[in-house]
Amino acid sequence: MTTNAELVIDVEGLRRTYAGGFEAVRSVSLSVARGELFALLGTNGAGKTSTLELLEGLAAPTAGRVRVLGHDPYTQRSQVRPRVGVMLQEGGFPSQLTVLETARMWAGCTSGARPVEEALELVGLGGRRAVRVLQLSGGERRRLDLAMAVLGRPEVLFLDEPTTGLDAEGRHATWELVREMRDEGTTVLLTTHYLEEAEELADRLAIMHEGRIAAEGRVDDVVAAHPSQISFELPPGYHLGDLPPLGTLGVTEHHLSGRTVKLSTQQLQRAATGLLVWADGAGVELRGLDVRSASLEEAFLYIAREAKESTGTTANTTRDEVAAR
Numbered sequence: 001m002t003t004n005a006e007l008v009i010d011v012e013g014l015r016r017t018y019a020g021g022f023e024a025v026r027s028v029s030l031s032v033a034r035g036e037l038f039a040l041l042g043t044n045g046a047g048k049t050s051t052l053e054l055l056e057g058l059a060a061p062t063a064g065r066v067r068v069l070g071h072d073p074y075t076q077r078s079q080v081r082p083r084v085g086v087m088l089q090e091g092g093f094p095s096q097l098t099v100l101e102t103a104r105m106w107a108g109c110t111s112g113a114r115p116v117e118e119a120l121e122l123v124g125l126g127g128r129r130a131v132r133v134l135q136l137s138g139g140e141r142r143r144l145d146l147a148m149a150v151l152g153r154p155e156v157l158f159l160d161e162p163t164t165g166l167d168a169e170g171r172h173a174t175w176e177l178v179r180e181m182r183d184e185g186t187t188v189l190l191t192t193h194y195l196e197e198a199e200e201l202a203d204r205l206a207i208m209h210e211g212r213i214a215a216e217g218r219v220d221d222v223v224a225a226h227p228s229q230i231s232f233e234l235p236p237g238y239h240l241g242d243l244p245p246l247g248t249l250g251v252t253e254h255h256l257s258g259r260t261v262k263l264s265t266q267q268l269q270r271a272a273t274g275l276l277v278w279a280d281g282a283g284v285e286l287r288g289l290d291v292r293s294a295s296l297e298e299a300f301l302y303i304a305r306e307a308k309e310s311t312g313t314t315a316n317t318t319r320d321e322v323a324a325r
């Protein structure tokens, strides 16, 4: 990591309790260095937007400390806001204005704004200048939101689900723009449900669950910390106990759902080889065999399931107790 002097976003022990007592953010700490792109992932309702709004200075935290560019974004808003670009989950532009009128209005409130035509071109809306916001598609509105967020050439960019509703081309174009901004030195914090987006863009990421950060680090490190998966159908007439001892194959967890066996392991080659050698020797076919090395998606699902289990909610998978060895 970097020295404290380079931290553009610095958050410690952040809590947010809504009126009514629900605690949506439960002691979140994170930091983002200048020029870094940080992705905040999480299950629905994990607290990503609630956290982001505190960093954007839209609300005061119940407890904890937020610094953006060295200032408190809520109490020192006037010092932070002009240097920050924000794309909310839902933009709220007047529906009767055209795209160009909206951009001009926004430019009027933005210090150091780039030419509005340039901002519209950046997001592929150059040809839609004269169209009313009302008549834009959902994806085009998302692009307009992004154009307004980058209008002031911000030092810090907060993007809340920037590509939701975009087609594949729009998503790739957005990634390109975000990458360019990062390469020019902009610090970016984005939330997303698209794991591919985080893998493509993020220098580091955090996965939130129920208000807390359940995992954090570089993409490769988060993935490497989680097991690979093997699944297959138990051959007819065979039971879990007929397989080689799972512990000796390096299997750390196993589930049986109907006849489908799912194994987790940090030693994929050893486990897969052991199973195949056994199947060959027994003269059986492992139908539906699927061998999957760890991926961000697997890591995400694993973390969500672990976190659910640790908070006492039921896991989706049926745990098989038969072959615990």
Ligand SMILES: Nc1ncnc2c1ncn2[C@@H]1O[C@H](COP(=O)(O)OP(=O)(O)OP(=O)(O)O)[C@@H](O)[C@H]1O
Residues within 6 Å of the ligand: 018, 019, 020, 022, 024, 042, 043, 044, 045, 046, 047, 048, 049, 050, 051
């Ligand atoms: N104004 C509010 N009052 C009470 N509870 C709220 C309020 N806003 C959000 N919440 C609750 O806080 C929790 C976190 O919501 P938040 O929108 O931050 O999650 P999220 O991770 O962004 O979710 P999603 O991925 O679904 O957008 C949810 O349980 C939500 O219902």
